[in-house]
Amino acid sequence: MEQKDQIRTNEIKDITETQKQIAYIEKAGIHVQRLKEELGRTPTCCVTTFGCQMNARDSEKLAGILEKAGYLLIEDEGADFVIYNTCTVRDNANQRVYGRLGHLNSLKKQMPHKKIALCGCMMQEPSVIEKIRKSYGFVDLIFGTHNIYKFAELLVQMFESDDMVIDIWKDTDKIVEDLPIERKYSFKSGINIMFGCNNFCSYCIVPYVRGRERSRNPKDIIREIEALVQDGVVEVMLLGQNVNSYGKNLEETMSFAQLLREVEKIKGLKRIRFMTSHPKDLSDELIQVMKESKKICRHLHLPLQSGSTRILQAMNRRYTKEQYLALTEKIRKEIPDISITTDIIVGFPGEEPCDVDETIDVIKKVKYDNAFTFIYSKRTGTPAAAMENQVPEAVVKEGFDRVLKVVQDTAREQVNKLSGQTLEALVEEVNEHDDRLLTGRLSNNTIVHFAGDKSLIGQIVPVYLKECRGFYYFGEI
Numbered sequence: 001m002e003q004k005d006q007i008r009t010n011e012i013k014d015i016t017e018t019q020k021q022i023a024y025i026e027k028a029g030i031h032v033q034r035l036k037e038e039l040g041r042t043p044t045c046c047v048t049t050f051g052c053q054m055n056a057r058d059s060e061k062l063a064g065i066l067e068k069a070g071y072l073l074i075e076d077e078g079a080d081f082v083i084y085n086t087c088t089v090r091d092n093a094n095q096r097v098y099g100r101l102g103h104l105n106s107l108k109k110q111m112p113h114k115k116i117a118l119c120g121c122m123m124q125e126p127s128v129i130e131k132i133r134k135s136y137g138f139v140d141l142i143f144g145t146h147n148i149y150k151f152a153e154l155l156v157q158m159f160e161s162d163d164m165v166i167d168i169w170k171d172t173d174k175i176v177e178d179l180p181i182e183r184k185y186s187f188k189s190g191i192n193i194m195f196g197c198n199n200f201c202s203y204c205i206v207p208y209v210r211g212r213e214r215s216r217n218p219k220d221i222i223r224e225i226e227a228l229v230q231d232g233v234v235e236v237m238l239l240g241q242n243v244n245s246y247g248k249n250l251e252e253t254m255s256f257a258q259l260l261r262e263v264e265k266i267k268g269l270k271r272i273r274f275m276t277s278h279p280k281d282l283s284d285e286l287i288q289v290m291k292e293s294k295k296i297c298r299h300l301h302l303p304l305q306s307g308s309t310r311i312l313q314a315m316n317r318r319y320t321k322e323q324y325l326a327l328t329e330k331i332r333k334e335i336p337d338i339s340i341t342t343d344i345i346v347g348f349p350g351e352e353p354c355d356v357d358e359t360i361d362v363i364k365k366v367k368y369d370n371a372f373t374f375i376y377s378k379r380t381g382t383p384a385a386a387m388e389n390q391v392p393e394a395v396v397k398e399g400f401d402r403v404l405k406v407v408q409d410t411a412r413e414q415v416n417k418l419s420g421q422t423l424e425a426l427v428e429e430v431n432e433h434d435d436r437l438l439t440g441r442l443s444n445n446t447i448v449h450f451a452g453d454k455s456l457i458g459q460i461v462p463v464y465l466k467e468c469r470g471f472y473y474f475g476e477i
């Protein structure tokens, strides 16, 4: 009895928060309208994404609110309002933000009414806030990852204050549904199924800046996807830092495989992708669901990080080299046409050339279709940053080059295997370099370029894979 009452008040609270934020969007709209009258044109805004797919999805939420408030979305930082949605997973992501902020400042000097906002993972680090306060005083608004749903409210505060508005929360258990979202693509969309991460891999800052793991209610997820399909979406990507642990904190627990079964039932939806899978939690049930599914794409991104059991242990990944190999073998046996991609870190503290050899051994055995190879980046506050045996840069570079070479050779070989087949591709865009060509994506995530009319964008068409050019194809409809 008591528990039921608890649920009800929670629901009411959520409804109220959504309504409250919608009221703030209207209020922000009055400020935008005023600016419009001053400028004699519709004010413009630009949302720049620095991070992963989840960061990109957050940007769509920001864009949705800005558009509702009356801004015209453009992809030009000369806009009247510019917001950087930052990432801090590796130091080079941070450096890019600082570098570009200088440029924004010079634009603002020519355009005093210009507003600049910063949000996202980097803003969850106290040292970053200190630095911006001290050296980037021209920034108007800063908020973090936990209170992004309050963006409309913060916009209003920004308009009504002459000082820098800063609002950062340490963590939250709140999930606010049903705020406006402006999608980048009409035919495909990311969907958050969970937020945060509980894994604390020893090199990784994500759990500190995204908070504890919490899953969205399956009903809300299904409802959102149904609405997207009504709106023309044919492909969804279910997003979470570790989708394989989906549902563990729900009142009625549900596995990720069960959620996929429900998503599969949605009529009109053609393709399902997901990101990211942690090897330690990938269940047989998931392999089975993937195998039986007509909609789940033939692609699995399964971050390895290292092939050395000793390093994996220091990374707190909670699997061994042998367990990882056994898992990928099982997946390949059950779903032979699947492509497997991965993430690899080179230069983790204590890594020696023989550990890199182990990583290379796994790459050769698994035969990845693609692997994102990263140089280890020391993140303040993570256990790995305090480890004494940091690897000298020259040694890291040597290992990185060795890994990259093997990754490229195996990927080329793997991707080439489809030559001569005719497979379905979702047409995504006009080719960036040659506007006579379209660019499509196969179920296994491989890219194919082919001649065709742009009216085909958003459709799934059969494409003959004529010629493999390393990591992508040239084909014909």
Ligand code: SAH
Residues within 6 Å of the ligand: 089, 090, 203, 204, 205, 206, 240, 241, 242, 276, 277, 278, 303, 305, 343, 344, 345, 374, 375, 376, 377, 378, 379
């Ligand atoms: N949740 C996902 C990964 C999110 S971060 C997972 O567990 O697989 C994306 C990738 O960035 C990671 O897979 C890892 O390879 C890389 N990465 C994370 N922290 C890093 C660091 N400190 N230095 C270098 N690469 C890192």
Ligand code: SF4
Residues within 6 Å of the ligand: 197, 198, 199, 200, 201, 204, 205, 206, 207, 241, 242, 278
């Ligand atoms: Fe980072 Fe590990 Fe969580 Fe992935 S699973 S976000 S690598 S802590």
Ligand code: F3S
Residues within 6 Å of the ligand: 050, 051, 052, 053, 054, 055, 086, 087, 088, 089, 121, 122, 206, 209, 210
């Ligand atoms: Fe970067 Fe945050 Fe994603 S740190 S990788 S944007 S979760």
